Amino acid sequence: MINTLYPIELKMHIILVLLAVLVFGLQFIRLRKKYYLVLAVAMPLSLLPYLVESDAFFYGIGIVEALALIGALVLAKTVDRDPKEPEQPAEALEAAE
Secondary structure, X not given: OOOOXXXXXXXXXXXXXXXXXXXXXXXXXXXXXXXXHHHHHHHHHOOHHHOOOOHHHHHHHHHHHXXXXXXXXXXXXXXXXXXOXXXXXXXXXXXXX
C-alpha cells in the first residue's frame, strides 16, 4: 500500500493516538465508564496498518474499529448510563409533577 492511509503524517498520527489513549484512559480511571476503556484500546489499532501492508488487513482493522465504536456507543447507552437520567421523557414529566 502506498503511504496515503491517513490525511496526516505518521508522527502526528502517533501523537494523536497517544493523546487519545491518555485522555480516554484517565477518563476511565476517573469515571469507571467501560466505553472509555473500549475507546482507549481501539485508538492504537489505527496504527497497525502502518506495520502490515495488506489491503485485507487494512479493511479488517477498519471493521474492527467500526465495531469498537458501535460497542462503545452501546455501552454508553446501556451499561454505563447514569441512574439519574430518566429512561423516557414521559417519566420525567410525571416525576416533575
